[in-house]
Amino acid sequence: MRQFLYGQKLMYGYLVADSSSLSQQDYERYKACYCGLCRSLEARHGQISRLTLNYDVTFLILLLCSLYEPEESAGEKSCLRHPGTPQAFVRSEISDYAADMNIALAYLKCMDDWEDDGNPAALLQAKCLKGAYDKISGSYPEKCAAIGCALDELHDIERRNLEAPDEAAACFGRLMAELFAYQEDRWTGTLRRMAHALGCFIYLMDACMDLDSDTFHNRYNPLRRYYGLPDNEQRFRDILKMQLGECVWYFDKLPLVEDVRLMKNILCAGLWTQFNSKFSKREES
Numbered sequence: 001m002r003q004f005l006y007g008q009k010l011m012y013g014y015l016v017a018d019s020s021s022l023s024q025q026d027y028e029r030y031k032a033c034y035c036g037l038c039r040s041l042e043a044r045h046g047q048i049s050r051l052t053l054n055y056d057v058t059f060l061i062l063l064l065c066s067l068y069e070p071e072e073s074a075g076e077k078s079c080l081r082h083p084g085t086p087q088a089f090v091r092s093e094i095s096d097y098a099a100d101m102n103i104a105l106a107y108l109k110c111m112d113d114w115e116d117d118g119n120p121a122a123l124l125q126a127k128c129l130k131g132a133y134d135k136i137s138g139s140y141p142e143k144c145a146a147i148g149c150a151l152d153e154l155h156d157i158e159r160r161n162l163e164a165p166d167e168a169a170a171c172f173g174r175l176m177a178e179l180f181a182y183q184e185d186r187w188t189g190t191l192r193r194m195a196h197a198l199g200c201f202i203y204l205m206d207a208c209m210d211l212d213s214d215t216f217h218n219r220y221n222p223l224r225r226y227y228g229l230p231d232n233e234q235r236f237r238d239i240l241k242m243q244l245g246e247c248v249w250y251f252d253k254l255p256l257v258e259d260v261r262l263m264k265n266i267l268c269a270g271l272w273t274q275f276n277s278k279f280s281k282r283e284e285s
Helices: 024-045 046-051 056-068 093-117 120-139 141-159 166-179 187-217 232-251 260-268 270-284
Strands: 072-076 087-091
Touching: 024 046, 024 087, 024 093, 024 120, 024 260, 046 093, 046 120, 056 093, 056 166, 056 187, 056 260, 087 093, 093 120, 093 141, 120 141, 166 187, 166 270, 187 232, 187 270, 232 260, 232 270, 260 270
Parallel strands: none
Antiparallel strands: 072 087
16 A cells, blocks of 8 residues: 555555546547646656656546636647657646646655655655756745645554544545645535545555455455455455446536546546456456
C-alpha cells in the first residue's frame, strides 16, 4: 500500500481507459488530453515535472472540461519522448490546474515517504519539486493543506495498523474530493461526493491487488483479515461494485455531454483492468 503517489505512480494507475473498446475518435481525444497535461507540466513547472506524468489525472481533465467547457487550444508538437513524430495535444485552464495538482500530490507524498521511512530517493524527488510546490501552495493554500491533512490521517491509520478499511479509504476519498473541487458552485457538492466514492474505490482496489504481497512482507493492508479465505474474488468484487456504484450515481447527476462515453469507459471498464487480469491469471494457474 506504500506505492501511492510515489515516483511516476501519482495515484495507483487504475484510472485508465480500456483501449480495446475505445473508438478511434475517443482514443485520439484521450491521448490528446494526456499530451496536453504533459505540455502544461512542462510549461508551468519545467522538464523534470514531466516525470510525474500519468493517465490517472487525465480523467480529472476530461471530467472538469466536460462540466465547465473551458476554451481549449490544440496543436501538434514533437517532444523528448517522441522526437520524430509530432503528437496532437489539447490544453486549457483545466489541464493547467491538473498539472498543478499533479505536482502538489507528488511533492507531498515524497515528503511523507522521507519523514516516515527516511527514503533518500523520495527526498531527492521532493527537492526537485520543491520550487514548483511552493508556487502551487501559494496559489492553492487551502487545497494543499487539505491534501496534506488527508495524507497525514491516512498514514496515521497505517502506522497504527488499524483494520479499518472504511476509515482508511475515506481518507483517500477526501483527498480525491479536494482535487475534483475545481471551484465553488452549484456542482461542487456532487463533484465532491462522486470523487470521494471514487477515491474510496481506488484505495480499496489497491488493497485487494496488494493483499498477497502486503501480507507476505508484513506491510499494512486494511483487508488482511481476508487473506487466504476462499471466494475472495467475489467478495472483493461485491465490495468494489457497491463503492463504484455510488461514484457512477453521482457522476450521472452532473450535466456532462462531451467525452461521456470515454469517461464511462474508464469508470466501468478501465478501472477493472488490473483486477480482472489478476484473478484471471489465478484461474489459469
